[in-house]
Structure formats: structure tokens, C-alpha cells
Amino acid sequence: MTWGTIATWRMAHDGVRKASDLLAQAGRAGDAVEALINVVEAYPYYKSVGYGGLPNEEGVVEMDAAFMDGDTLAQGAVGGIRNVMHAVSVARALSAQHYNSFRVGEGATKFAALNGFEMTNMLTDRAKAQWQHRLAELAAADLDPYDGHDTVGAITLDRQGSMAAATSTSGLFMKKAGRVGDSPLSGSGFYVDSERGGATATGLGEDIMKGCLAYEIVRRMGDGETPQAACDHAVYPFIETLKRRYGKAGEFSLIAMNPRGDWGVATNVEFTFSVATSAAAPQLLMATPGPAQTTVIAPVTQAWLEAYEQRLKAPIDLSR
Numbered sequence: 357m358t359w360g361t362i363a364t365w366r367m368a369h370d371g372v373r374k375a376s377d378l379l380a381q382a383g384r385a386g387d388a389v390e391a392l393i394n395v396v397e398a399y400p401y402y403k404s405v406g407y408g409g410l411p412n413e414e415g416v417v418e419m420d421a422a423f424m425d426g427d428t429l430a431q432g433a434v435g436g437i438r439n440v441m442h443a444v445s446v447a448r449a450l451s452a453q454h455y456n457s458f459r460v461g462e463g464a465t466k467f468a469a470l471n472g473f474e475m476t477n478m479l480t481d482r483a484k485a486q487w488q489h490r491l492a493e494l495a496a497a498d499l500d501p502y503d504g505h506d507t508v509g510a511i512t513l514d515r516q517g518s519m520a521a522a523t524s525t526s527g528l529f530m531k532k533a534g535r536v537g538d539s540p541l542s543g544s545g546f547y548v549d550s551e552r553g554g555a556t557a558t559g560l561g562e563d564i565m566k567g568c569l570a571y572e573i574v575r576r577m578g579d580g581e582t583p584q585a586a587c588d589h590a591v592y593p594f595i596e597t598l599k600r601r602y603g604k605a606g607e608f609s610l611i612a613m614n615p616r617g618d619w620g621v622a623t624n625v626e627f628t629f630s631v632a633t634s635a636a637a638p639q640l641l642m643a644t645p646g647p648a649q650t651t652v653i654a655p656v657t658q659a660w661l662e663a664y665e666q667r668l669k670a671p672i673d674l675s676r
């Protein structure tokens with residue numbers, strides 16, 4: 357049987373390799389999606405997810421995450437959780453509960469601590485220095501404080517035909533304490549149904565929520581659209597609607613996969629993603645908005661990868 361996985365941003369690529377190894381050996385979709393996201397959460401240089409994630413304006417790392425099982429439609433999510441290494445694993449544990457499956461703030465953190473999840477201070481010296489630099493910049497000039505975010509979102513399809521989806525993020529850099537984005541919200545940041553397909557989002561949560569875009573893509577796949585058509589038709593007209601009626605639209609990037617392992621992407625920015633299926637080895641690709649509400653997809657160049665690596669690990673003055 358076909359298997360597949362797709363995930364947001366360059367940062368997901370190693371996780372996609374790991375998930376594809378599991379899926380190729382008949383591993384289950386839920387285990388593969390959790391393993392994929394755990395790789396990203398633990399890597400200290402990714403500054404928008406898990407350990408090393410950038411903090412809120414008070415200097416505290418608050419994370420959002422979700423997990424959904426496409427067979428049972430069970431979901432678990434956390435919002436504003438602190439001090440936990442693998443927020444997505446907490447979300448997955450919560451998905452086993454009928455009640456209390458979406459926990460926020462102190463209640464979410466307490467659940468993780470009481471249930472044996474790895475607890476640690478998630479603010480690295482590097483992230484703390486970036487926060488301090490940003491505070492100084494903001495004090496000196498009138499800048500948009502919300503510069504820097506990204507969610508790892510992923511969809512998996514296993515050989516048995518089951519699907520799963522999950523997300524994890526530290527949200528907007530410099531967000532207000534208690535701010536929760538789209539990533540843990542069903543239908544906005546994620547949705548998956550093994551009979552129709554799955555979708556996840558990254559971008560400005562406040563605007564993604566206005567369109568419930570992950571559910572809209574799944575709904576369209578259920579009506580017979582290919583994942584690419586569903587992404588294009590859900591995302592681009594909605595961006596126009598927002599511009600017309602709300603006056604502006606933030607950044608949006610969505611990925612989708614159907615139960616056959618076909619996939620699609622739509623975005624209004626330069627957007628990297630990683631995809632692997634039983635028919636194609638893990639590939640890192642770049643999507644950009646194309647003409648007439650379409651998406652252009654091309655391989656990521658070596659030059660881009662090198663520049664990314666340099667940006668990611670650029671030295672930061674830790675002495676301030």
C-alpha cells in the first residue's frame with residue numbers, strides 16, 4: 357500500500373526522513389507524525405518550535421501544539437504550555453481523552469509534569485539573547501514587533517491507510533503572554549480524516565483562523581478535488597476576501613495530502629516544505645505563489661540551502 361508524509365518548512369526535512377523510514381516499515385501514521393515533529397522540537401537552532409524557540413514579550417517560551425488521528429477523528433491540543441520538551445507528545449496523550457483534551461496554560465503544563473513528560477527550561481541562551489536584542493531594537497525604533505514565527509505541521513499516511521496530522525510552534529516572537537495561534541485549533545491549523553485527507557497551516561495564526569483553512573482544504577478533497585486544487589481554491593480566494601473585507605492578509609502557507617498519497621501546497625510567501633511517499637524519496641521543495649491563483653513548486657537550490665544554514669547558525673552576541 358501507498359504511504360506518504362508532507363511537512364512545513366526546511367526545518368521538517370530530517371523529521372520527514374525519520375517518518376518515512378517508519379512508514380516504509382509499516383509504522384503507524386500517529387507514531388510517524390509524532391516522531392517527525394519531535395525531531396524538530398528538540399533541535400535548538402530552530403527558533404520557532406520547541407527547545408530554542410523564541411519567547412513571548414515577557415521572555416517566556418509558550419508553545420502551542422496539536423495531534424489528530426484521522427481514523428477516529430480524536431484530537432488533543434495544548435495552548436501556551438511551558439517548560440515541556442515535546443508539546444506535540446502532550447497533545448497526543450490528551451487525544452486519548454474524551455473530556456479535557458484541549459488544555460491551556462498552567463493546566464496544560466501541570467498535565468505534562470504529572471504524566472511524566474520531559475520538563476526543561478525551553479529558553480536557550482541564544483533565544484534569550486535574541487529576545488534581549490529585539491527589546492532593545494523595539495525601544496529604539498517604531499518596528500512591527502511580530503517578526504519571526506513558523507510552525508512545524510505534518511500529515512502522515514501509513515500503509516494500512518490510516519492518516520494523522522500534528523503541529524507544534526512557539527508562536528509569534530514577542531507575542532503577548534497567553535496569545536494562542538491557529539496551530540492548536542482544529543480546522544484552522546490542522547485537520548485530518550483518513551477517508552478524505554489532511555491539511556496543516558503555518559503563517560499568521562490570527563488570519564488563518566478567520567478562514568478555517570485546514571478544514572476547508574479537507575472538505576474540498578472530500579468533494580473530489582486533488583490536494584493541489586483544494587489548496588489553491590481554499591487559500592488564494594480567501595486571501596483576496598481578507599484583503600477586501602478586513603483590509604489586509606498576513607502570511608499563509610498550507611500543505612495537504614490525500615489518502616492516495618497525492619499532495620498539494622498553497623502559499624503567499626516563499627515557502628519550503630518536505631515531502632516523501634512510497635513512490636518518491638524525501639525531497640525538499642520550494643513553493644511560491646504563481647499566476648492566476650496557482651502555486652509554483654521547484655526544488656530548493658544548493659545556494660538557498662547554504663544561505664539558510666548560515667542564517668540559522670549565525671553567531672549571536674550572548675554577552676548583553
Ligand code: ASP
Nearest residue numbers: 505506507537558559561
Ligand atoms: N501559525 C503560527 C502562529 O500563528 C505561527 C507560524 O506558523 O508562523 O502561532
